[in-house]
Amino acid sequence: MNDRKQHVIKMAHQLFIERGFQATSIQDILEYSGISKGTFYNYFSSKNELLIALFKALYGSMETSRDELLIGQDRADLTIFIKQIELQMNTNKKNKLITLFEEVFVSNDEDLKQFLKQGQKRMIQWVFTRFLELFGEEKRPYLLDGAIMFLGILHHNVKYYSIANGSSVDISPVVHYSVHRIVTLVNDAANTGEQLNKPEQMKTWLPDVSQTEEIFKEKLYQSIAMLKNGLNESEIRSIELLDFIQDEFLHSKKSREFLIESVLCSLKADKNLDQQTVASLDELIKDYFARVAEACNLPNVSIKQ
Template sequence: MNKKKRNVIDKAHELFIEKGYHATSIQDILNHSGISKGSFYNYFISKGELFKAVYNLILDNMKMERDKLLIGEDITDKDIFIEQVHFMIEHNRKNKLNQLIEDVLVSNEPELIKFIKQGRYLYLKWIYGRFLNIFPNNQAKYMVDCAVLYLGMMEHILNTSNV
């Protein structure tokens, strides 16, 4: 990725955190990143595509740091899983990811909503995989249900704590 495109992503991320997805206009992004409208559209076909780039960058950074916590550790260690989850919660809070996701989910942009749902599915899949690592094999048939319940409870707790 070239420096100018990365700069636009970083500046849009700052604006999305400060103002929210809907309240941030393309003109705001142009002003904040110092590029022309033509350059913007060379990099992204829409603000939605830029949001996807911001979201993917946040997630890629989070996954890399989260997975580093496992290096040299026992994959079955529940404490490492707790550390990973704690890291992800703090990372998401710092990047206001849950607020950005909620902002997008109330939009009328089906492609972005589908994109967010795919991201949530991947998170559920990661939790399921970690549960398979942590819990005994004879409980594997329950792990999908456990992962769904866990994710639902965590989202409810986090949403309640934000209120």
Template sequence: MNDRKTHVLLTAQRLFTNKGFFTTSVQDIIDESKISKGTFYNYFSSKNECLIAIIENAHEAFVAQRREILVGNRKDDKSILAEQILIRLRLNREMKLLPIYEAVFHSSDDELRNFVKQLHYDELRWFTTRLIDVYGKDSEKYVVDCAIMIYGAIHQLIHFWSATSPKSINLNDLVHFTIRRLDAIMFDLMKNKDSLLGKHFLDNLFTNETSSTIMKEQLIAKLQSLLNGQQKDGHDNRLQYIEFLIEELSAMEPRLFIIESVNRSLREVYADSNEANRINEVVSLTWKYIDKMQS
């Protein structure tokens, strides 16, 4: 993603937040960004696609960051789970994405609603997987119920606080307060064999999930594309990370523990570059591939 396209996305995001998505026109974005109409449509086919790009960039960023927290830590540590949840809430606040999510949620636009619904399913897949990490295989029948209750509690507490207090809620206190309720909910569900949604809802969440083979093929293709672009710029230090990942992923038995380390370093060296969004996409997919191989 080049400087100008990044500038357009940031401008559009600011307009969507301050003016509202549905009251912001493509012409508003063009005028504020000081670009031509042709330039905008060279980047995005519509205002919807521009919004989707903004949300996708944020999504890939927090997916990569929260997965990195697990490296070197126990998967059953609830304090680590709390920190992972906090990453998304903090980024949403920092990037002022909540008004955008609200607009899409109340939208009658099927394209946008389906996109956000898919992101919601992705989040539930992640959270249910992490709950199984914490409570073991015996919890599978109850994790969907628990995940929805915990997320529901977090979001309802945020909404109530926002409606009654002029100050922003302390996200750290909120998440850790909610996670302290986790044992009581999960152990009660398991003890009483009490499930509303059941394991078949969990199975449905993972239906049509991309296979590890397809993930690996996609990764190598995306990394090769990045490599070709970086060769033109001559960033040798960055090339080494990309080349290594391509070589390791292409091996008969990729060394996942090494890929974990390099994947984190790759995101860090690109953090302030124009390619950061593309890198976050690749890094996020790499973490998903690692988790798929380890499952």
């Protein structure tokens, strides 16, 4: 049922990689994936919506595996950030995401355009929050500029490095080089005090829902980090419990409330931990699930009527 739909997305993706999006006709997709036109338009309302589904799948899995690299790691460690960027650039390359992106970015379909713009903004916002962790709160005013410039440098460098050295070349040195550059750049901007974009303006980028989502995640990470700091390395069980919570929330759609509640229960009984922080963590998570339940109910009601 849903397998079939996924299969169509997969087959279409192959065709898009081989020939590009524009050059792939719906007829091609039908023949290649062995379905009829009616079924296709039963799954997707248009060719563009198929593309959106593809992007969502690819970016979703990319984001989770990128975030997984951070579990149980020092969030201020630059080498982890480099690994994260390498991962993303490699999946970009493997799936020809950048080409696909460029090909449809200037499109007449306003929905598709907005979706892609949102994706770019999400990426910048992610780099910004990582920069906050890497450079520290005191550099905040210069970190939105930094995130924007970092992505500009990175993409341009990868592009021309690939032209010069063949597209199969390892892009790891490019990532290292680009990260080194942005470090000096941010420090330079902080020294001279020059600023182009204020980080506050990002608030206007995301819809409230995913914004509070981001804030929640950041608070969660902070609480967990604080608790971990109070532990020494021998208390493995406590660390494992904390890591589990973080991991579970990473797969946001399928976080299992009952499991997390039981883990929280264990944490409350854990005398190695600062119980005040545990309490605030507990409250934070209870709030989150309350909000999720609320968000789930409202649409259901409106559907039933």
